Amino acid sequence: MPSLDLPVLPKPRVPKRYVVAGLVYLGILCQYSMRRNLDVAIVAMVNTTSEDQLDTSGADPPVKPEFDWSQTMIGVLFGCFYWGYILTKLLGGYLSYRFSPVRVLEGSVFIGSIIHIIQPPAARLSVGTFIFTIFLQGCSEGMTMPSAFSVLGAWSQHAEKSRLSSVVFAGQYIGMAIGTAATGAITNKLGWAGSFYIFGLLGVTWGIIADLFIRELSLEIAPENPEDDSFLGDDTDSHSVSAKTRPPPKVRPPVPWKRLLTSPPVYSIVLCQVCLKVATHLMLIYAPLYYVHSFHIDANLTGILVGLPPLISGVCMPLSGILADSRYGRQTRSTTVVRKALTTVGFLGLAACYILLAISTSLGMSLASFCAAGAFVAVSMGGGFNVNPLDLSPSFAGLIGGISTSCSHLAGSIWVVIVGVLTKHKTNHEWSLVFTVVACLLVAAAIIYLVFGSGEEQPWSRGEPDKKTLTFASPQGPPDMKNGFTRATLTVQGHVEEDYTVHDDFTRSSDEEELPLSEEDGKVKRFDGR
Numbered sequence: 001m002p003s004l005d006l007p008v009l010p011k012p013r014v015p016k017r018y019v020v021a022g023l024v025y026l027g028i029l030c031q032y033s034m035r036r037n038l039d040v041a042i043v044a045m046v047n048t049t050s051e052d053q054l055d056t057s058g059a060d061p062p063v064k065p066e067f068d069w070s071q072t073m074i075g076v077l078f079g080c081f082y083w084g085y086i087l088t089k090l091l092g093g094y095l096s097y098r099f100s101p102v103r104v105l106e107g108s109v110f111i112g113s114i115i116h117i118i119q120p121p122a123a124r125l126s127v128g129t130f131i132f133t134i135f136l137q138g139c140s141e142g143m144t145m146p147s148a149f150s151v152l153g154a155w156s157q158h159a160e161k162s163r164l165s166s167v168v169f170a171g172q173y174i175g176m177a178i179g180t181a182a183t184g185a186i187t188n189k190l191g192w193a194g195s196f197y198i199f200g201l202l203g204v205t206w207g208i209i210a211d212l213f214i215r216e217l218s219l220e221i222a223p224e225n226p227e228d229d230s231f232l233g234d235d236t237d238s239h240s241v242s243a244k245t246r247p248p249p250k251v252r253p254p255v256p257w258k259r260l261l262t263s264p265p266v267y268s269i270v271l272c273q274v275c276l277k278v279a280t281h282l283m284l285i286y287a288p289l290y291y292v293h294s295f296h297i298d299a300n301l302t303g304i305l306v307g308l309p310p311l312i313s314g315v316c317m318p319l320s321g322i323l324a325d326s327r328y329g330r331q332t333r334s335t336t337v338v339r340k341a342l343t344t345v346g347f348l349g350l351a352a353c354y355i356l357l358a359i360s361t362s363l364g365m366s367l368a369s370f371c372a373a374g375a376f377v378a379v380s381m382g383g384g385f386n387v388n389p390l391d392l393s394p395s396f397a398g399l400i401g402g403i404s405t406s407c408s409h410l411a412g413s414i415w416v417v418i419v420g421v422l423t424k425h426k427t428n429h430e431w432s433l434v435f436t437v438v439a440c441l442l443v444a445a446a447i448i449y450l451v452f453g454s455g456e457e458q459p460w461s462r463g464e465p466d467k468k469t470l471t472f473a474s475p476q477g478p479p480d481m482k483n484g485f486t487r488a489t490l491t492v493q494g495h496v497e498e499d500y501t502v503h504d505d506f507t508r509s510s511d512e513e514e515l516p517l518s519e520e521d522g523k524v525k526r527f528d529g530r
Contacts, residue, residue: 075420
């Protein structure tokens, strides 16, 4: 019987950058789902009965909670995470620039997960021990986002920068949604400590799997040029290339700290991060307490309601990135226009939602306002200012991200304490004041970003000075065209492509007349008038 020669189908070629983006996405998702545990579990850990509820309810007093912490202490618990978080933000950006950013991110999530597991016994031991473990977890997880920016700057191609980064950073909000909804259900079934153990183990599991992928697929070092596709199974994998044949590590230029820290576009990103962090803290951290204080709902329903806005943000954020990279976005308009348009729409829409929350008197209106706020957060982050560090400097995106998130979480850590003080009586009037203040901050940030924001790569990112010198040759003293040339410099502004220095050594023939030269009005002229 004759044999049939079946055609051999080509194996699918998967770009390595997609594998790296998938690992970063899952790591961010695990980490942000852990952060929601305390925000929701605190409802079951402490007394959440408001003064209004005590005045209007004739029911029996609630069961005594496990911890007798005041509203101010709850603000301290929420804030101490960010006190540690901001200490390692800049460090994470620097380590990611000097070493493998994928490894920095892996260690950040893995260590934070282990600390997360030991927090329930620490809380039962003493409130001081609990605060210390939350602080350590913040120190560990502070390096995650700067390293994620560095990974994207090294691996993402220019044409898909917004899409890839928006999908990766959507893991923040998908993780928050999963963590919020699941924590409410787990707290009802297993108690408040159950969510800490479950999500901590998920983070540890991700760390082990990520380590296997990084080692087996050689994902530690990004390609020299992100525009060059690198696929799984290429001969650059660790199984086919020995250490001797691998290219030497790329020499990294020094960090232009002075010019980076004095760049107006960088400061506009920092301001946007600060104001958005203040706004999202209300949506994510204080929303469970807001719902309980204002509408007196239980922990399970609170987890579901609070999980909706971040879920909407996670779904809409990739859509914003796709819009920014589409032909209706950057292909027909400059990157600066796209970033400013999406950031402005997102911030002004978010401010309008918080004004509605300030005047809201019903659960339905509050929930609708929070859900709409989640969509506007996605608009501003998916294709707006959050992607901007990759535009200003792909090489130093991790440092810019570290600086901006450090400042935002410093402000956030102070803000959560302020909110705890402002809402100490747990009344609707106090919450209305908080929402109004945040709306005003968002409007101010949108205006400033419109003025100072930029979507173009900065000269200091390429190692270019702000002021360049244009060199040319001019005679000095008696005219001698053979060997009498000296250098003069002329300072010019902007980008200079060629080197205009005269290097040619030339001689004149013996019968050619040598005429003296003079400089008049910046031009070289002959004395004979020609």
